[in-house]
Amino acid sequence: MTEMSIEPARTGTADGAEPNGKREAAAGLTPFIDALRVPPVLRPGRSGAGRGIDIELRTTWVRLHSQLPPTKVWAYAGHYPGPTIEVRRRERLRIAWVNRLTGAYPVTAAEARAVPGAPLPTDVPGRTGATVVEGVGRLPAWVVTHLHGAVTGGGNDGWTENAVARGDAQLSEYPNDHRAATWWYHDHAMDITRWNVYAGLCGMYLVRDGEEDALQLPAGEHEIPLVIQDRNLDTDEDGRLTGRLLHKTLIIGTDAQGRNITTPFAGPYTLVNGTIWPYAKVDARWYRFRLLNGANARTFTLRLVDDETGEQVTGAVHQIGSDGGLLPRPLAVDGALSVAPAERMDLLIDFGRLRGRTLRLVNDAPGVAYPQVMQFRVGEQKAADGFVLPAVLSSSFERLTHDTAPRHQHRLVVLTPPGPVGGGHPEIWEMRQAEPGTVCVPGEGGIQVKGADGVVRTYQRGGRMFDDTLGFMVRHGDWEQWSFLNLGGAGTHPMHIHLIDFQVLSRDIYPADPESPFDTELGGTRAPLEYGGAAPIAPGDRGWKDVIQVPPGQMVNVIGQFRGARGRFMYHCHLLEHEDMGMMRPFVVMPPEALEFHHHQPDGSHGHHVR
Structure with a gap:
């Protein structure tokens, strides 16, 4: 590996002391007895960036909790999570992601059915009542790394089918020409992303610039x-936790081939930086937290509460950034913070006003069996701290609206409910606007939408599966509005577009399952979907994003510019189980001069507006 600056991993004081008495065990483990680990920091610097660096993917053993045996994981540079890579803006970096993984696959996959009157199988540790998924244990070490958030050429993006085998390397170059932001890297191998990421393949990547430096934010x-994730663990024949990673999902039906249809993964144990329910000792001063939901599929509804009273902490937490960088000004977080898989939030917490208190970060989402996430133990004495929360964070930020957005093209993507047409799974449908009378409606693949202007528009389905004919050809440099319409049946989809940042223009309400005129048996609408008004945009969603939550019954309209890179990319639902089961499609960004010679039928998705 090229010479570079690496700060070692850090932990809190691992004395295990519990100030308010020992907590009762939950799912066999005691919360808040292990110190939070902080991954090592890797700073290639200008010389390292120029020559390139190697990051080896290695099999290693970690302790997820002091009451567990060691757990075998796959890890970047032998760390779970991987090292936090830090670069400066425009500091080009070449990385060879070298596959040195050894041994058998570290994850056991199992599927279980719900039993009336019993806890959900996904809330119960171990494989009791579940059937092991054949073939997962024989999977090879076949991996490809995607730097999520990066603007880089298609050949460097971690194309899902271009995974490398043991002993080979993936070579990628990252220009890092981007405003200061919180990115992350993770595995993206075709059909098995859910298990490779679950095995431990993820880490953070931070871009810094002068605008961020000038704020003098808490550092070091x-x-x-x-990095917040959830996991399940296997048990032995006596019911004791073995520490082995168990990917257990809930069976909800079967497809036409008789294969089980399962829910996305959710597990009983919440990990922060690879430790189950850790604690962190913090000084009574300002801290900056780069928060990532690295879970396969769980959306966390986070609250910071007082450990003794259980009441929400107010006045101390502020969000200063989203996926794509700094917000224009700080946002006070005095309620719940919803964070979907792959979303990032840049947070400041003023522990100076909370000195001497013990706090808990909890998951307040409905139906969560084990809400604990982590604990903070704040020092008694106020620490010296000159930081002052600025009124303005990013003077370069410009908020886009439907009225102020640059001239742009438009695309409609429909997220369908599970049904016979989709083989029991939700799907991504790329829609092409059709002239009246050219599409049989009602009919399979036909959708009609009555927008806010009262006009009924008719669409015909194009691509729906990953291997279908390429549909979206994008002119490099163009602005495009993509509208994601969720017809329900499979919950909220966090939609991610590779290559670009975007802003949310609006959230429009449309009927969703079961009130929707979309017929899952037919695979189309029997009457137009009617506009039902506007839904609010959360303040934290008004910044630059690359993942957006699309709940049932909403059309979420986002806009971004396809600049900086060309090639073949992907967009998909970031519930990894949905992604692996087909909710992913390719798109290509081409120079406009070359696109003029494209001979295939145009996708017909330009120039119209649904709203």
Whole structure:
């Protein structure tokens, strides 16, 4: 590996002391007895960036909790999560992701059915009542790394089918010409992303610039990444936790081939930086937390509460950034913070006003069996700290609206409910606007939408599966509005477009299953979907994003510019189980001069507006 600056991993004081008495065990483990680990920091610097660096993917053993045996994981540079890579804007970096993984696959996959009157199988540790998924244990070490958020050429993006085998390397170059932001890297191998990421393949990547420097935000040991994930663990024949990673999902039906249809993964144990329910000792001063939801599919509804009273902490937490960088100004977080898979939030917490208190970060989402996430133990004495929360964070930020957006093209993507047409799974449908009378409606693949202007528009389905004919050809440099319409049946989809940042223009309400005129048996609408008004945009969603939550019954309209890179990319639902089961499609960005010579039928998705 090229010479570079690497700060070692850090932990809190691992004395295991519990100030308010020992907590009762949950799912066999005691919360808050292990110190939070902080991954090592890797700073290639200008010389390292120029020559390139090697990051080896290795099999290693970690302790997820002090009451567990060691767990075998796959890890970047032998760390779970991987090292936090830090670069400066325009500091080009070449990385060879070298596959040195050894041994058998570290994850056991199992599927279980719900039993009336019993806890959900996904809330119960171990494989009791579940059937092991054949073939997962024989999977090879076949991996490809995607730097999520990066603007880089298609050949460097971690194309899902271009995974490498043991002993080979994936070579990628990252220009890093981007405003300061919180990115992350993770595995993206075709059909098995859910298990490869579950095995441990993820890490953070931070871009810094002068605008961020000028804010003099908390840094060093006072800037901490928080990678939040959930897991399940296997048990032996006596019911004791073995520490082995168990990917257990809930069976909800079967497809036409008799294969089980399962829910996305959710597990009983919440990990922060690879430790189950850790604690962190913090000084009574400002801290900066780079928070990432690295879970396969769980959306966390996070609250910071007082440990003794259980009441929400107010006045101390502020969001200063989203996926794509700094917000224009700080946002006070005095309620719940919803974070979907792959979303990032840049947070500041003023522990100076909370000195001497013990706090808990909890998951307040409905139906969560084990809400604990982590604990903070704040020092008694206020620490010296000159930081002052600025009124303005990013003077370069410009908010886009339907009225102020640059001239742009438009595409409609429909997220369908599970049904016979989709083989029991939700799907991504790329829609092409059709002239009246050219599409048989009602009919399979036909959708009609009555927009806010009262006009009924008719669409015909194009691509729906990953291997279908390429539909979206994008002119490099163009602005495009993509509208994601969720017809329900499979919950909220966090939609991610590779290559670009975007802003949310609006959230429009349309009927969803079961009130929707979309017929899952037919695979089309029997009457137009009617506009039902506007839904609010959360303040934290008004910044630059690359993942957006699309709940049932909403059309979420986002806009971004396809600049900086060309090639073949992907967009998909970031519930990894949905992604692996078909909710992913390709698109190609081409120079406009070359696109003029494209001989295939145009996708017909330009120039119209649904709203």
